[in-house]
Amino acid sequence: MxxxxxxxxxxxxxxxxxxxxxxxxxxxxxxxxxxxxxxxxxxxxxxxxxxxxxxxxxxxxxxxxxxxxxxxxxxxxxxxxxxxxxxxxxxxxxxxxxxxxxxxxxxxxxxxxxxxxxxxxxxxxxxxxxxxxxxxxxxxxxxxxxxxCEPLATGLMCVRQARLEIGQRVLILGAGPIGLAATIWARFLGTRRVVVAERVEHRRKLAMRLGATDTIDAGSGTDVAEQFAELTGAEPDAVIEAVGRPGMLNAAVAAVRPHGTVVTGGVCMEPDSFDHLLAYVKEPHIRTARVYTKDENRFILEMIETGRVDxxxxxxxxxxxxxxxxxxxxxxxxxxxxxxxxxx
Ligand SMILES: [Zn+2]
Ligand SMILES: [Zn+2]
Known part of the structure; x- marks a missing residue:
């Protein structure tokens, strides 16, 4: 073959x-x-x-x-x-x-x-x-x-780890397939504001199509946390990091509300420095997301089959x-x- x-x-x-x-x-x-x-x-x-x-x-x-x-x-x-x-x-x-x-x-x-x-x-x-x-x-x-189904399962796992409740606000960093999959599920689960920060315009548009309520151009010099606050009048209850580059975990901790949740969905493959003092002040819950269940995959196929997500x-x-x-x-x-x- x-x-x-x-x-x-x-x-x-x-x-x-x-x-x-x-x-x-x-x-x-x-x-x-x-x-x-x-x-x-x-x-x-x-x-x-x-x-x-x-x-x-x-x-x-x-x-x-x-x-x-x-x-x-x-x-x-x-x-x-x-x-x-x-x-x-x-x-x-x-x-x-x-x-x-x-x-x-x-x-x-x-x-x-x-x-x-x-x-x-x-x-x-x-x-x-x-x-x-x-x-x-x-x-x-x-x-x-x-x-x-596979990237959707990864996105679902990130949203599950974010412990979002109906009516909360989430910031998703990055609109690659994992960020977009997380967008779909955050919307599906009744999140009040699903804000996606992404540099590439085409991907921001895609995020809106798939369920984002707002997007932020994360291009150079943008203060994403400040823009989130301007858009929603609050800090995010959870931040899903879906980029996986050095510095993104700090950016997520910087943006999340005190005692909020940060999910490392992007998985940085390089050693990354971490601002302990920033995290110390905010006391965020930092969660990783590694493996989805078979039943989550079954659920996703069923949601696609019944037209509840596309x-x-x-x-x-x-x-x-x-x-x-x-x-x-x-x-x-x-x-x-x-x-x-x-x-x-
Ligand atoms: Zn994959
Ligand atoms: Zn076995």
Missing amino acids: KAAIYDAPGLPLRIADVPDPRPGPGQAVIRVSACGVCGSDLHATTPEGDLARRGGVLGHEVTGEIVEIGPDPVGDRTVGDRVYAIPLGSCGRCPHCRLDHPEVCPNQVTFGALGPDEPDGAYAEYLTVSLSDLLAVPDHIGMDVAAL PTPMISHRIGLDALPTVFEALRTPTDQCKVMVMP
Whole structure:
């Protein structure tokens, strides 16, 4: 099959022929229908991030069709099923997996090559997945839209960690896919003001389309906290940091109200200095957001299926696998792209 290989930081991905994957016990092979390009993949392949496995295949936001099921299967999936694969790589057999909580499986091997031991991901024609991580994609949802479930789950997790109550105000820093997904859920959950700070105008417009009540141009020199106060007459109850660059955590703490909540959704890959005195004065709750549950993913597919959320505008481009190396490099400088879907 064809796959996009990651060689080393600074080198573009390389399309190559590699052996077709075979399913092990409890696994299936899917023909990849859509795989989103994720900011983590971009971060992890920079000299500073340098986390991705060399020689590996990235890609973890994936839908596909089952073409083969391995020995000793769990569950009742069959060949031909359209599925969304949660990228956990759970074992399907431990007590947590048996209780439908693969997110706490101790045997996880998250696919997508974002670590030295992680198996290959979905920038390829075929992918090996765990049967216990699969959810059916409802017939009338496009496979590209269903693949948004992964960033939507990350955004939902950020909003869950923000502990927002109905009528509160949230500031979201950054309108990349995670910031936008958080925007969708903050709106959905009855937040009074959903204010998104973002430098790129196109992304601010997208944030408004997806549920922001206001946006702030976060370009050079803007005091985001001051603008938030001007717009809403208050300080944010929660700040969701969805940029992941040095300095952003301090910016979030600086903006949040005393005793408010800061969520680190962006995940800075570099060491970052932290202003302890600022945090000392405000006593914010600082929460990280790492893993979503299988049931949250199920909920998201159901909300899309019933038309209660429509994340489709997040998809800005649909490309073939051959175009990926060039597009992947271009994504390092944001312009008009949001979520790029690779459709091999
Ligand atoms: Zn991702
Ligand atoms: Zn397990």
